[in-house]
Every structure is written in C-alpha cells, then in structure tokens.
Amino acid sequence: MPMEWLNYHHLLYFWSIAKHGTIAKACEALQLAQPTISAQLRVFEDRLGEKLFLRKGRHLVLTEIGQVVFRHAEDIFSIGQDLMNTVKGRGSGRALRLTVGIVDVVPKLLATRLLEATFQQFPAVRLVCWEDKLERLLADLAIHGLDLVIADTPTPPTIKVQAHNHLMGESGVTFFASAKLAARYRRNFPQSLNGAPMLLPTSNTMLRRLLDDWLTSHGLTPTVIGEFQDSATLKAFGQTGHGLFPGSTVMEKEICRQYQVQVVRRVDAIKQKFYAITVERRLKHPVVMTLFDTARREILA
Numbered sequence: 388m389p390m391e392w393l394n395y396h397h398l399l400y401f402w403s404i405a406k407h408g409t410i411a412k413a414c415e416a417l418q419l420a421q422p423t424i425s426a427q428l429r430v431f432e433d434r435l436g437e438k439l440f441l442r443k444g445r446h447l448v449l450t451e452i453g454q455v456v457f458r459h460a461e462d463i464f465s466i467g468q469d470l471m472n473t474v475k476g477r478g479s480g481r482a483l484r485l486t487v488g489i490v491d492v493v494p495k496l497l498a499t500r501l502l503e504a505t506f507q508q509f510p511a512v513r514l515v516c517w518e519d520k521l522e523r524l525l526a527d528l529a530i531h532g533l534d535l536v537i538a539d540t541p542t543p544p545t546i547k548v549q550a551h552n553h554l555m556g557e558s559g560v561t562f563f564a565s566a567k568l569a570a571r572y573r574r575n576f577p578q579s580l581n582g583a584p585m586l587l588p589t590s591n592t593m594l595r596r597l598l599d600d601w602l603t604s605h606g607l608t609p610t611v612i613g614e615f616q617d618s619a620t621l622k623a624f625g626q627t628g629h630g631l632f633p634g635s636t637v638m639e640k641e642i643c644r645q646y647q648v649q650v651v652r653r654v655d656a657i658k659q660k661f662y663a664i665t666v667e668r669r670l671k672h673p674v675v676m677t678l679f680d681t682a683r684r685e686i687l688a
Contacts (some may be wrong), residue, residue: 395463397434398463401439401460404440404447405449405460407456410447424543425550435490442535454563458532461515465513467488483509483676484514486517486532486535488528488537489519490518490520490536493661496641497661499637500638501682505674505678508677509677512674515637515660521536521540521543521587525546529548534665534675536537536663536664537661538618538664539592539661540593548618550664551664551666551668553679554660555663555686556661556682556683559633559655559658560634560636560659561636561639561651562576562632562651563633563646563651565625565648569650570649572631576651577605581608583631584630585631586612586629586630586632587621588615588618592616594633594659598657609631612630613630622645636653
C-alpha cells in the first residue's frame with residue numbers, strides 16, 4: 388500500500404489551535420491570518436475524514452478523535468524539538484518520557500502517589516498524563532499512544548485490544564465523614580448505615596458494584612444523597628458534611644488530612660484492585676517498572 392503522507396503544517400495549525408483554545412490566539416502565536424488557519428484546518432479535517440473540534444461559546448474543544456490526534460501531535464513536536472536540540476548541541480537527546488492514561492474513576496490521590504514514585508528514581512522524566520474512560524484509553528494504548536493505563540479493572544473481554552493486565556495490588560475500603568457524622572455513625576456499625584446519608588460513586592464503576600454487593604449482603608439500605616463520577620468531587624461533598632463516603636483504605640491518612648474528615652470504619656471485606664495495563668506481556672519501560680514495583684512493595688502491598 389502507498390504511504391499516506393501527513394502534512395505537518397496542517398498538524399501544526401491544528402496543534403496550535405488546540406493549545407490556545409481559539410483560532411484567533413493561534414493566529415497570534417503563528418503570526419498568520421485567521422482565514423489561512425481556518426482554511427488549513429478544514430483541509431486537515433477533510434484529509435482525515437474526521438471532525439477535530441466542537442465549538443463551545445468562544446472556544447473550540449477537541450472531539451474524541453481530536454484528543455487522539457492532539458496526543459500524537461504532542462509527541463511528534465516533542466521529538467522534533469529533541470532532534471533540533473541534539474543537532475544544535477543544546478542537549479544530549481530525548482529525555483525519558485512516560486505517557487500514562489488514568490481511568491477517570493481511579494482515585495486521584497492514589498494515582499498521584501503512584502506517579503510520584505517515578506520522580507524519586509527518575510527526576511528528569513517527562514510525565515504526560517491523560518484521564519478518560521477505560522475504553523478510550525485502551526484504544527490509545529493499542530496504537531502506542533500510551534505507555535501505560537492505570538485502571539481499577541482488568542481489560543474487559545468485550546474490548547478487542549491486545550493488552551496485558553498487571554495486578555499492582557489491592558486495598559480495602561474505608562468509610563469517611565465529617566467529625567459530627569463520624570461520631571454518630573461509628574456506633575453500631577455497620578447497622579448504623581441503615582438510612583444514613585451516603586455519597587457514592589456512579590453505578591458504572593467497579594467500586595460502586597462492590598459497595599452495592601456488600602450493602603445488600605448485610606441487608607443495609609443507606610439514603611443515597613448523591614452519586615459522583617469524579618472521586619475528588621465526591622470527597623469534597625463529604626468534607627462539607629453532606630454524608631458518609633467511601634475511599635481506599637491505603638489512602639486513609641491522605642484523605643483525612645486533605646479533606647479534614649475522620650474514619651468511620653474500615654471494611655476489609657471490600658477489595659479494590661488496581662492494574663497496570665500495557666501492550667507488553669512483560670514490563671520493559673524502566674519508569675513503568677519502577678511504578679509497578681513501588682505499588683506492589685509500598686502502596687498496595
């Protein structure tokens with residue numbers, strides 16, 4: 388098959404628009420007229436056969452395929468800069484780079500702690516993090532747009548992606564609440580959860596399914612005050628005293644300190660599992676290996 392050539396000027400115009408959020412700001416950065424960039428963007432979209440932006444107010448936001456193209460553009464222009472630095476004697480080549488996809492339901496505090504380990508051993512690493520649904524991240528992983536996906540479930544059998552699941556470890560679940568609620572519902576736990584105000588993850592998450600199964604098995608029916616896709620938003624609502632909320636036991640100290648809440652009770656019977664998903668059966672990327680080893684030894688042991 389003949390090679391399909393990429394017009395790098397078109398890619399540059401697209402990348403600049405995505406970086407700046409508007410065509411006008413991209414024009415200022417590139418010192419080009421707005422009709423020129425607008426026309427070249429249309430040509431680029433026609434060439435790809437995909438819409439790359441949607442308009443929201445005065446800004447342009449990336450479509451799903453636009454996000455994929457942008458990630459590749461970031462890598463392409465980063466490599467180009469490394470090439471120029473090497474040729475001009477401004478550096479010794481490309482810095483070690485790790486591109487990570489974090490499934491949006493993975494606790495932010497846990498993901499941060501996992502990634503912090505990479506900087507301790509590789510202080511010069513360039514870390515690029517993307518957050519999205521598991522399906523989209525696995526699609527990027529399959530085309531080598533990511534080095535690693537951090538997830539709370541293994542690759543679903545319904546997703547036809549050649550990927551390997553590496554279990555990093557597991558954690559129990561702890562219920563947290565403001566000081567007043569914690570003192571009240573700590574007594575006679577878990578029966579105290581009947582009718583208790585509860586903040587829960589959305590029903591499409593693994594943690595929610597685990598919680599529902601545990602509550603059902605104990606005949607408990609809390610009053611669900613809110614459901615949250617984002618774990619940080621859930622904890623923020625819990626901080627204001629709206630209800631009890633679950634979190635990973637391995638992050639207990641961090642959750643209590645950051646959100647000024649208290650432990651109601653730990654539930655070791657509920658086990659959250661966390662995976663490093665890669666295209667490789669055996670881990671080879673040195674930063675990924677460090678992250679995985681640290682998770683198993685220190686965080687999720």
